[in-house]
Amino acid sequence: MTLTAQDLQKKNINMDELVTNHRSLVKRIANHLAARMPASVQIDDLVQSGMIGLLEAASKYDADKGASFETFAGIRIRGAMLDEIRKGDWGPRSVYRNSRKITEAVQVVEARLGRDARDAEVAKELDVKIDEYYTILSDLRGCRLFSYEELFDSEESRMQARSGDRGPSGDIQEDKFKTALVEAIDKLPEREKLVLMLYYNEEMNLKEIGKVLGVSESRVSQIHSQAALRLRGKLQSWLS
Numbered sequence: 001m002t003l004t005a006q007d008l009q010k011k012n013i014n015m016d017e018l019v020t021n022h023r024s025l026v027k028r029i030a031n032h033l034a035a036r037m038p039a040s041v042q043i044d045d046l047v048q049s050g051m052i053g054l055l056e057a058a059s060k061y062d063a064d065k066g067a068s069f070e071t072f073a074g075i076r077i078r079g080a081m082l083d084e085i086r087k088g089d090w091g092p093r094s095v096y097r098n099s100r101k102i103t104e105a106v107q108v109v110e111a112r113l114g115r116d117a118r119d120a121e122v123a124k125e126l127d128v129k130i131d132e133y134y135t136i137l138s139d140l141r142g143c144r145l146f147s148y149e150e151l152f153d154s155e156e157s158r159m160q161a162r163s164g165d166r167g168p169s170g171d172i173q174e175d176k177f178k179t180a181l182v183e184a185i186d187k188l189p190e191r192e193k194l195v196l197m198l199y200y201n202e203e204m205n206l207k208e209i210g211k212v213l214g215v216s217e218s219r220v221s222q223i224h225s226q227a228a229l230r231l232r233g234k235l236q237s238w239l240s
Contacts, residue, residue, distance in 0.1 A: 018058040019051075022073055026050040029077050033085075035205055046081045053080030098136045099229060101126060106226075107233045116189045119226070137222040140229070184234040192227035195220060 030046035057073035105125040109117035117125075123133035185193060191213070198204045198212060206220045213220065 015055075015058040018061065018069060018073075019054055022054055022070065023051075025070060025073060026054055026077055029074065030081065032203060033078070033081055041085060045084060049080045049084035050077045053077040056080070099140055102136065102226075103229050103233045106230055107236075110233075116187075116230075134219075134222050137225040138218055140225040180235060181231075184231050187234065188227055188230060192223055192230065195223045196227055199224065 026047055027050075030043050030050055033046055034041060034043045053076040054073055057069070057076040060076075061069050061072055063069075102122065105122050106117045109121045109125050113121070119133065120130055123130045126133065128136075185196065188196070194213070195209055198209045199206075204212070206217045206224070210217045210220045215223075
């Protein structure tokens with residue numbers, strides 16, 4: 001169907017309204033991401049890339065697809081910001097090596113004991129002292145390979161969101177992944193589940209979560225990193 005000049009004008013007005021009404025969504029997502037990124041990641045850069053994602057979402061959005069615009073735009077905005085972050089690689093190679101070692105150690109311990117691996121057990125498997133293990137976990141904070149969004153907001157899902165059409169096979173795969181994800185989260189230790197819930201669902205920062213749990217901000221960061229590593233181990237077949 002060919003759009004008339006009037007149709008195009010109406011579409012542009014609707015786009016402008018969507019963008020104007022959802023600028024705060026861009027800032028909220030940018031602040032949430034920046035809170036766990038290195039200081040080199042500037043909020044202004046995230047907002048700028050997020051606005052591009054918002055504009056793309058406004059131009060591609062189809063209400064007939066069923067999803068609300070905020071949900072649709074949130075995926076596009078977050079994806080645009082993550083793409084911007086991926087352009088920079090601030091993680092030292094030692095951090096990446098250690099993260100892989102921890103994931104493998106957790107898998108080995110849990111396979112051997114048939115239950116969640118405790119901190120001291122993972123440290124022993126790595127042949128390091130518990131304080132050194134906690135330091136390694138703290139160093140992982142902000143490492144792009146292990147951000148929660150990297151785990152749950154795959155490039156494939158963002159490409160599907162950009163196209164606005166996943167297709168039957170894509171829907172099936174996404175449903176299966178979501179099921180596996182829910183099961184993996186449910187199997188996490190209670191404290192790790194609570195940290196993820198407070199951080200991502202309630203949007204509390206590390207300091208606020210620390211007050212809830214009665215631990216330091218750095219300890220919350222360690223718990224968060226360990227939860228992400230444990231999830232990557234449980235979902236290895238999906239991520240490989």
